Amino acid sequence: MQIDQTLDCKGLSCPMPIIKLSKTMKKMKTGEILEMIGTDPGSKSDVPAWCSKTGNEFIEQNNDDGAFIFYIKKG
């Protein structure tokens, strides 16, 4: 998987990760993939929900060293 951009949301709590995600995705092109790293457990459900609401594709979530990593394809 080719990652076009990475967004660091470590340490941030609701609603900052979603606001940042929305801002970053607006600047990306259709088909590009964003890697988002966060530590808020709320993001586990918020990010997929935001993707389906906004027509972006939620690819997967991995866990790494205490952080959650989300992969999202711009729709």
Added chain:
Amino acid sequence: MFKKGVLRELFDSLFSKSWPMWIGGIILALFNILLFVIKYPWGANAGYVNIGQNLFQWLGATNIGTGTPINLHAVALLNIFIILGAFVSSLFSREFGIRVAPIGELIKGLVGGALMGIGATVGIGCTTGGFFSGVAALSGGALFLSLGFLLGTIVALKYLLWEMEALPNISMGKSCTLLPGTKPKTGWQRWLGWILIVVVLWVVSGYTSQGDSTMKVLGWHILLGLMLGIILQRSRFCIVRAFREPFMTGEAGATTAIILSMVIALLGFTVIKYFGVGNAGELSVRAIEMKSVYANFWLRALIGGFIFGIGMTIAGGCAVGTLWRAGEGHVKLWFSAIGFAVMAPVSKGFIVPFVVKLLPESLRKELFLPDVLGYTGAVILVLFILFLWYVFAKWNEKTGKFSAL
């Protein structure tokens, strides 16, 4: 913990995935009814004030604070054990981690908490005591408090979006996570959770084994606080979301969950007030009717609610949302809790008297809706407002008319 079997299955079903917020809402409404029957509807503000007063007393600033000792204050105990319950719940679900946010975020937590401390004392009530319980308690002031929360949330959300464009560095910078439960070799975290539960039960029995009924009531608050903390953390129950989300992502899930919860609480509270259920032996039916109805109708509630609404949106958690997120390890919300507890007694001592002097009594009176509309009319009015809020949230979810993201 349990290697196999039904107990393990039960544990996993409770702690491996978050619960839908509406499930949390239903349980919290039932707990709120229990709290009302035992003593008083759920609230958090009085607990922050009490903890802050004790802090000032301890520091020698007795002109600001001389409160009941924390261990004898029902709401302070409820707050503390909500934090602990959320801590236990996040340990069980491997969601605990001390998440140190960038410095700009920590300052926003502190400022947001302080604004909540001012708003809750000026408006009399936070999102839990003033709104969640207040509306269900058929308080007229609670309706204006809600309107204030809504306006404050909209203004603060505009600020957050502006901040993201103009001052992006505030939410960037050094951050770290300590003791995350997702790492391997963190099995001890679950054991710690079990140990804490045993300790809390031991504390509860220390209270309830005394002959004094006041102590029994306090013991129950500790037990309910622990359970509330667990439910709040599992369902990520968040009143800020209910107000904010229609204007941010447009999702209506949180708003719907809160409305459902309030309808259930409304039913329970109305029965309690209508029949004068509970400690009627000590209190008159009128005193029970006036629980969670404060002298804030209408401008006082609107002003306080507006300030609180700004604070909770900047902090990212209301009074109770701050408690359970603090238990989960978000350091930003630790700062919010400190800001709230420090500012609430200061505001009560210095800002509130000023506001009271400024506002004529007609703008800050107690209004129990059934006194004007009768029980039927009051319940219909509240249901109608909740229904309108639901229709708005659902319509906006489809059309995105008011959503910024």
